[in-house]
Amino acid sequence: MQPLPSADRIAAVSAALAAFIAEGALQPGDRLPTERELMARLAVGRSTVREVIRQFQARGLVETRKGSGTYLLRAITPGAIHVSLTIDAGLLRDRLLQTLEIRRGLEVAASEAAARRATPADLVVLEEKLVAMERVHLDQGTAGPEDLQFHLAIYDATHNPLFRQLLEQFRETFEHFFEKPFDRPDFARRSFALHRELFDAIRAGDPEAARLKTLGILAIVEEDIQAMSPTTGSPQ
Known part of the structure; x- marks a missing residue:
C-alpha cells in the first residue's frame, strides 16, 4: 500500500x-x-x-x-466497497426531496421492524437517546446529532444489520437533515413531539402506529424542504 x-x-x-x-x-x-x-x-x-x-x-x-x-x-x-453518497446543501430542492424518498422508505420499514422486534434492552437504549434528544431540544430549540442517534437506535432495534449497512451508503447525505441543516436550526422542529409518540408505538409493539408516526415526522421534513428556494436550497 x-x-x-x-x-x-x-x-x-x-x-x-x-x-x-x-x-x-x-x-x-x-x-x-x-x-x-x-x-x-x-x-x-x-x-x-x-x-x-x-x-x-x-x-x-x-x-x-x-x-x-x-x-x-x-x-x-x-x-x-462503495463510496458513501453525498449531497450538497446548496443543491436544488428537488435533490433534497429525492433523498427524502429514500429516507422515507428506510425509516418506515425500520420503525415497523423495531416495533416487532425491539427487546427490553433496545427500549432502554431508545429511551436514553430520546431523553437526550428532548433535553437538547428544550435547551437549544433543536436536537441536532441527538436526533440522529435516536434514529440510529431504531435501526439497531430492528436486529437486521442491512439497515445499518444501507445507512452507511447514505450517512453523509442524511446527516444534513440533523446538524443545523441548511442554516436552519429550526428545521423540522414541529416534528419534535412525534418522536416520543414513535417511541411509545415501538414500546407498545405496534408496527402500524410506528409507521404512521414515522410518516408524520417525515411529512414535516418534506414541508420544510418545500418551503425552501427551489434554486438555492435555502429558506425563502
Missing part, C-alpha cells in the same frame, strides 16, 4: 484497504494491520483510519476485539 493524496482520504483508504485484503488473499478470521501500521503505510491520520474501520464494521465486514485487533469477518473485493 502506498501513501495517499490528501483529497477524499476516507474513500481512498477504504479502497486501499479493500485492495490490500483482496490482493493479500486474506480470509475470514485473519487479522488486519494495526491502526499505527495503516497510518504509516497510507500517510493518513488516526481519525481517518478509525472512520474507515467504523464503516467496515457497520457493513459487517470486520470486527474489532478489544486488546487484540481488527479481524476480517468475510471476504472483500475492491468492487464491493
Whole structure:
C-alpha cells in the first residue's frame, strides 16, 4: 500500500484497504494491520483510519476485539466497497426531496421492524437517546446529532444489520437533515413531539402506529424542504 493524496482520504483508504485484503488473499478470521501500521503505510491520520474501520464494521465486514485487533469477518473485493453518497446543501430542492424518498422508505420499514422486534434492552437504549434528544431540544430549540442517534437506535432495534449497512451508503447525505441543516436550526422542529409518540408505538409493539408516526415526522421534513428556494436550497 502506498501513501495517499490528501483529497477524499476516507474513500481512498477504504479502497486501499479493500485492495490490500483482496490482493493479500486474506480470509475470514485473519487479522488486519494495526491502526499505527495503516497510518504509516497510507500517510493518513488516526481519525481517518478509525472512520474507515467504523464503516467496515457497520457493513459487517470486520470486527474489532478489544486488546487484540481488527479481524476480517468475510471476504472483500475492491468492487464491493462503495463510496458513501453525498449531497450538497446548496443543491436544488428537488435533490433534497429525492433523498427524502429514500429516507422515507428506510425509516418506515425500520420503525415497523423495531416495533416487532425491539427487546427490553433496545427500549432502554431508545429511551436514553430520546431523553437526550428532548433535553437538547428544550435547551437549544433543536436536537441536532441527538436526533440522529435516536434514529440510529431504531435501526439497531430492528436486529437486521442491512439497515445499518444501507445507512452507511447514505450517512453523509442524511446527516444534513440533523446538524443545523441548511442554516436552519429550526428545521423540522414541529416534528419534535412525534418522536416520543414513535417511541411509545415501538414500546407498545405496534408496527402500524410506528409507521404512521414515522410518516408524520417525515411529512414535516418534506414541508420544510418545500418551503425552501427551489434554486438555492435555502429558506425563502
